Amino acid sequence: MLLENIKTIITGGSRGIGLATAKAFLQEGALVTLCGSRKETVEKAMNELKKEFPNSFIKGIYPDLKNFDDVKKQFDEAIKEMGGIDCLINNAGISDDKTFETYDIDHFDNVLDLNIRAPFICSKIVSEYMIKQKHGVILNTSSMVSRDGMTAGVAYPTSKFALNGFTLSLARELAKYNIRVNAVAPGVTYTDMMRAVPEEYIQPIIKTIPLQRLGEPEDIANAFVFLASDKASYISGQILHVDGLGRV
Numbered sequence: 283m284l285l286e287n288i289k290t291i292i293t294g295g296s297r298g299i300g301l302a303t304a305k306a307f308l309q310e311g312a313l314v315t316l317c318g319s320r321k322e323t324v325e326k327a328m329n330e331l332k333k334e335f336p337n338s339f340i341k342g343i344y345p346d347l348k349n350f351d352d353v354k355k356q357f358d359e360a361i362k363e364m365g366g367i368d369c370l371i372n373n374a375g376i377s378d379d380k381t382f383e384t385y386d387i388d389h390f391d392n393v394l395d396l397n398i399r400a401p402f403i404c405s406k407i408v409s410e411y412m413i414k415q416k417h418g419v420i421l422n423t424s425s426m427v428s429r430d431g432m433t434a435g436v437a438y439p440t441s442k443f444a445l446n447g448f449t450l451s452l453a454r455e456l457a458k459y460n461i462r463v464n465a466v467a468p469g470v471t472y473t474d475m476m477r478a479v480p481e482e483y484i485q486p487i488i489k490t491i492p493l494q495r496l497g498e499p500e501d502i503a504n505a506f507v508f509l510a511s512d513k514a515s516y517i518s519g520q521i522l523h524v525d526g527l528g529r530v
């Protein structure tokens with residue numbers, strides 16, 4: 283197994299890419315604490331995972347990712363229960379398709395708070411442990427839009443460009459502690475939200491993707507497994523695009 287005994291925290295782990303990543307990590311022998319925004323959704327995800335992996339360590343938490351003290355308290359408890367921390371995946375994120383004319387500052391702040399300020403908070407907390415033990419992996423979920431931007435929802439690409447900058451810079455700064463920092467940048471990925479979109483909207487998107495299909499959450503999860511594993515022990519500061527070559 284590639285991630286035997288790897289103690290991992292995944293934000294946005296209650297559904298979509300985060301839940302698929304939790305499953306892939308458990309499959310490879312990791313211990314997983316997943317974070318979501320609400321107790322009910324976290325418990326639903328935990329029940330699903332516990333059925334599939336009855337003998338694995340699985341914990342669910344729902345800290346307010348905007349609040350340093352709350353994240354620290356819940357992360358500290360989870361890390362104590364897991365017996366340490368080896369890997370953090372900053373995956374929680376929100377997007378929107380509002381036009382610039384209709385954007386207001388509160389909305390802009392809300393997207394930036396979750397997509398870039400929260401990864402800063404979570405990384406700050408886990409890096410204290412990782413620096414002391416002189417090893418660790420921090421992984422971020424970026425996006426295909428971090429290359430070319432988007433035609434609406436300006437806060438989202440802004441946050442993902444920032445997340446790439448955070449990834450590259452933190453990788454350089456923490457390398458001396460044997461901490462690797464990388465990001466995975468998914469293309470359009472078939473999460474629950476996309477499954478609700480009618481086929482007539484999906485087909486034109488697929489036509490723009492050279493590999494001729496949408497990404498599956500498992501495609502992104504596999505990239506995280508690789509980057510968290512020792513197979514990637516000399517890889518840091520990379521933005522791995524997993525998008526079938528799809529570009530907006």
Ligand code: NAD
Nearest residue numbers: 294295296297298299318319373374375425468470471473
């Ligand atoms: P999703 O909407 O299915 O899941 C989002 C997760 O984030 C959920 O677990 C949710 O609990 C959590 N979350 C949302 N708001 C939160 C909040 N305020 N506080 C704490 N947690 C909160 O999304 P997904 O498609 O699986 O996306 C996961 C990541 O992948 C995001 O960072 C997203 O930007 C990125 N991404 C997704 C796609 C795609 O096509 N699905 C493409 C590129 C990048």
